[in-house]
Amino acid sequence: MGSTNQEIYLENKTISLYIKREDLLHPYISGNKFRKLKYNLVQAKKEKKETLLTFGGAFSNHILAVAAAGKEKGFKTIGIIRGEELKDKIAENPTLQKAKDFGMVYEFVDREIFKERSSPKFIQQLTEKFGDFYLIPEGGTNELAIKGCEEILTETDEKFDYICCSVGTGGTISGLINCSKNSQQVLGFPALKGVFLREDICKFVFKSNWDLIADYHFGGYAKVSIELILFINDFYQKHKVPLDPIYTGKMLFGVMDLINKNYFPENSKILVIHTGGLQGITGMNNLLKQKKQIQINVYD
Numbered sequence: 001m002g003s004t005n006q007e008i009y010l011e012n013k014t015i016s017l018y019i020k021r022e023d024l025l026h027p028y029i030s031g032n033k034f035r036k037l038k039y040n041l042v043q044a045k046k047e048k049k050e051t052l053l054t055f056g057g058a059f060s061n062h063i064l065a066v067a068a069a070g071k072e073k074g075f076k077t078i079g080i081i082r083g084e085e086l087k088d089k090i091a092e093n094p095t096l097q098k099a100k101d102f103g104m105v106y107e108f109v110d111r112e113i114f115k116e117r118s119s120p121k122f123i124q125q126l127t128e129k130f131g132d133f134y135l136i137p138e139g140g141t142n143e144l145a146i147k148g149c150e151e152i153l154t155e156t157d158e159k160f161d162y163i164c165c166s167v168g169t170g171g172t173i174s175g176l177i178n179c180s181k182n183s184q185q186v187l188g189f190p191a192l193k194g195v196f197l198r199e200d201i202c203k204f205v206f207k208s209n210w211d212l213i214a215d216y217h218f219g220g221y222a223k224v225s226i227e228l229i230l231f232i233n234d235f236y237q238k239h240k241v242p243l244d245p246i247y248t249g250k251m252l253f254g255v256m257d258l259i260n261k262n263y264f265p266e267n268s269k270i271l272v273i274h275t276g277g278l279q280g281i282t283g284m285n286n287l288l289k290q291k292k293q294i295q296i297n298v299y300d
């Protein structure tokens with residue numbers, strides 16, 4: 001199942017740019033989270049699990065996706081959330097409120113404990129507390145998630161020279177690399193600062209036609225600048241494609257900047273993947289409003 005490629009018209013350029021609208025796959029299980037959950041849900045059913053347990057931060061696209069998928073497929077869902085202070089603030093947090101509406105049960109843990117989330121001891125404690133569950137790692141990245149992301153590209157996408165995507169844990173780009181042609185170059189734009197990603201991706205891929213462009217994280221995960229917000233608003237005005245401020249906005253800012261700097265050779269065909277994440281806009285706007293900063297325009 002492929003999603004539509006929408007053309008983004010560029011002025012005075014020999015470059016052609018298309019955006020794959022994976023954000024339209026599902027209203028809550030958006031973009032790459034849909035792909036990453038697909039085979040995990042099949043596996044959980046196969047193992048006769050009744051509950052999905054996963055981890056995430058306050059505005060996590062993954063948390064909402066797991067809650068919505070659980071509701072749709074008949075699993076109970078448990079979310080282990082970073083930050084004890086959020087416990088009394090669910091109603092103020094659009095992501096957590098929505099996931100709760102889908103039936104997700106929360107365990108709020110402080111940041112130190114959250115760091116232990118993959119330790120066997122912590123998992124054991126969670127099993128004692130909640131009983132048996134199917135564990136999905138934070139961000140949803142595992143072998144089955146990558147298998148799902150290998151379905152993002154279809155045969156008609158073979159004509160593109162470059163495939164660009166945002167990078168969080170590296171699961172999505174790994175799937176894209178595995179299903180790309182050797183003649184294609186896959187470029188990842190990390191949404192966070194850090195050096196671990198490259199090794200993480202190497203664990204999952206067996207090709208070398210890829211690179212990370214680390215210049216567009218805007219200071220780190222979930223950090224935004226006025227320039228970025230203005231770009232997102234302008235991009236919508238011009239192309240009628242909404243972007244989120246955490247992932248796709250930064251990636252497209254980077255791609256447009258590189259196009260302007262003539263990074264891509266003449267006549268290049270570029271496909272950018274819209275990995276979704278639009279549910280995060282409301283939460284980000286609430287923060288921007290508190291800081292009296294310009295917000296992301298929302299249209300529907």
Ligand SMILES: *Cc1c(COP(=O)(O)O)cnc(C)c1O
Pocket residue numbers: 031032033061062139141166167168169170171172173244247248275276277278
């Ligand atoms: C989670 C997410 C990503 C990052 O995906 P990884 O597989 O973790 O690299 C990118 N874009 C959006 C919108 C996301 O929600």
